[in-house]
Amino acid sequence: MSEEHNSRTAAPASAPEKVSLWQKFRRWPLIARIATFGCGGFLALFILAVVGGACLAIMDPEGTEERAQQAEDDRAEQEEQEEADRQAEEEAEREADEQRQAEAEREAEEEREREEAEAEAERLEGMAEVPGVEGMPADEARDALEDLGFSVDFETDTEGGVWDASNWVAVSTDPDSGELIEDDSDVVVNVTRPEDEEAEEEDDEELAQEEAEEEQSDFTITQEGGDGWSETTVEFDIADNFTMNMIRNGARRDTLEAIEEALEEHPDSTRIVIEGSFPMTDQYGNTEDSVILRVFYDRETVDQINFDNVMVRDTIWEIRDGGMIHPELQE
Structure with missing residues (x-):
């Protein structure tokens, strides 16, 4: 019995049962199997996409580059659009700020104008403008001034004062017409009689006539001519002076x-002759006026003279077309 027991004890153990991978997988929980299938499917799709992209790149490299370039262009366009939107927002904000600032400035300007208007109205309160009464009968001028609250006094250059204001005419006021003064101020009206004014006008006319006569030229102008030509001669006395140089400059x-006078009186002159006389003493001691300057200018030369340029005086003899100049007049 012991041998039989030993033989059973010494018998080798049976080999373990082999389990396949699928059997092991089936033993997993359901959720684990679902997750495994999902991950495997995703991995398969990813590999398929990579392989497909690689195949497309190999089979159509230009198309791939175009798509990449298109993607780059789209991204750049999107960035440009975003930048444009940002700039538009900034511009709109800046315009809004400017509009708010302009509105604030306008309100400030209106406030300033309102304050100035109030100050001006306050300043003008109790003020009045002196009206223009020149040429009015003195009594009407007085009434016009008194209607505005002014006190009126008459003033005249003649003795006796103003008894009947209707016989006088206002010529001016003090303060002057148009001035702004207090409405209870005194205004002096300067008056004159109509006959005095007429006499003053006559005196002014006589004075103007005398001045015109004084301004008349000392030149003697004559003209002679024929068909198609006319010669104007201007004669004058050369003024004496302290030095010969001063006499020369005056001449x-x-x-x-003289040339200007000739043109003004005879604008059709074809030649202008200038004659200047000066007292000369001969060797016998006799003194008489002699022509020491006789020059002439043809019309073509005269038309070139700029009479507004005072410097032409220094060369007026040099540009003559002919004639003679006494040696003592020459420099």
């Missing part, structure tokens, strides 16, 4: 003025 100036 040059008078020559230029």
